[in-house]
Amino acid sequence: MEGLAIRASRPSVFCSIPGLGGDSHRKPPSDGFLKLPASSIPADSRKLVANSTSFHPISAVNVSAQASLTADFPALSETILKEGRNNGKEKAENIVWHESSICRCDRQQLLQQKGCVVWITGLSGSGKSTVACALSKALFERGKLTYTLDGDNVRHGLNRDLTFKAEHRTENIRRIGEVAKLFADVGVICIASLISPYRRDRDACRSLLPDGDFVEVFMDVPLHVCESRDPKGLYKLARAGKIKGFTGIDDPYEAPVNCEVVLKHTGDDESCSPRQMAENIISYLQNKGYLEG
Ligand SMILES: Nc1ncnc2c1ncn2[C@@H]1O[C@H](COP(=O)(O)OS(=O)(=O)O)[C@@H](OP(=O)(O)O)[C@H]1O
Numbered sequence: 001m002e003g004l005a006i007r008a009s010r011p012s013v014f015c016s017i018p019g020l021g022g023d024s025h026r027k028p029p030s031d032g033f034l035k036l037p038a039s040s041i042p043a044d045s046r047k048l049v050a051n052s053t054s055f056h057p058i059s060a061v062n063v064s065a066q067a068s069l070t071a072d073f074p075a076l077s078e079t080i081l082k083e084g085r086n087n088g089k090e091k092a093e094n095i096v097w098h099e100s101s102i103c104r105c106d107r108q109q110l111l112q113q114k115g116c117v118v119w120i121t122g123l124s125g126s127g128k129s130t131v132a133c134a135l136s137k138a139l140f141e142r143g144k145l146t147y148t149l150d151g152d153n154v155r156h157g158l159n160r161d162l163t164f165k166a167e168h169r170t171e172n173i174r175r176i177g178e179v180a181k182l183f184a185d186v187g188v189i190c191i192a193s194l195i196s197p198y199r200r201d202r203d204a205c206r207s208l209l210p211d212g213d214f215v216e217v218f219m220d221v222p223l224h225v226c227e228s229r230d231p232k233g234l235y236k237l238a239r240a241g242k243i244k245g246f247t248g249i250d251d252p253y254e255a256p257v258n259c260e261v262v263l264k265h266t267g268d269d270e271s272c273s274p275r276q277m278a279e280n281i282i283s284y285l286q287n288k289g290y291l292e293g
């Protein structure tokens with residue numbers, strides 16, 4: 001097949017060059033190849049790509065030929081080669097982004113909603129799972145498709161190899177962030193409810209998505225309230241020293257500073273009911289246009 005493969009360098013950029021068939025809602029891979037169909041490429045494409053301020057191409061070659069670093073941009077090639085190792089971990093090379101004929105906009109049109117990630121963060125016992133359930137139910141009743149990724153549940157499968165030490169929590173959040181991004185790309189309103197105690201990890205998930213599509217919701221519930229609920233008896237065990245590194249007891253929780261929605265525990269039963277909290281999130285989504293195609 002004729003076409004162009006463009007290797008995009010960091011920082012990743014939006015693919016929206018006029019005439020190149022770009023999809024303004026999708027980022028190309030930050031490190032890898034972006035494949036464009038031959039039919040959408042103007043005759044002087046190589047020049048256009050090479051001069052583009054949106055892309056930082058290091059090579060543009062026919063897909064039929066092996067895509068490789070060229071001598072055209074030696075300094076960049078050097079950087080990419082050095083970055084080829086991710087924190088000492090080996091990364092796969094020669095992977096090519098495959099374009100689909102159905103794009104995110106088509107799916108959004110079909111579903112009459114916009115895909116996004118509602119990321120619910122807070123202490124254990126703050127009500128994340130309860131609000132996630134209330135939210136998915138309320139949206140379902142409005143004919144909107146959601147899927148919930150609950151930290152506890154995902155740790156039973158995809159993330160069952162992870163513990164609660166800091167680097168494992170980071171990996172837990174990274175994986176859930178990547179999965180949530182896929183759901184959002186499908187057009188689903190993906191609800192992720194997990195403690196996600198570190199600001200940096202949540203921000204990393206935010207950066208995976210186009211602006212606005214990551215809706216961070218903070219369960220602002222004091223530790224003593226969470227501890228008094230203690231539905232699983234984990235705080236009791238943590239206080240007794242039987243669980244080490246329990247969030248809020250002997251492990252940190254970094255509250256969001258600039259999140260989209262704060263659900264504050266005031267002690268008032270009505271305004272703090274799970275249903276009312278879910279409605280607050282729905283109002284936000286509605287105002288931002290996520291509940292229409
Ligand atoms: N050490 C420690 N610290 C915090 N939480 C613990 C711990 N050990 C087990 N649990 C239970 O695991 C649930 C949190 O999993 P998460 O995947 O959401 O955690 S994290 O985001 O990776 O920090 C959490 O569930 P929730 O209560 O629903 O938050 C706890 O029940």
Ligand SMILES: Nc1ncnc2c1ncn2[C@@H]1O[C@H](COP(=O)(O)OP(=O)(O)O)[C@@H](O)[C@H]1O
Pocket residue numbers: 122123124125126127128129130131229230231272273274
């Ligand atoms: N808005 C709320 N008001 C009062 N109790 C709540 C509320 N939300 C959750 N709960 C109760 O608090 C406990 C913890 O809720 P849960 O959703 O499991 O929290 P998390 O997922 O953050 O650990 C449960 O017993 C639940 O019934």
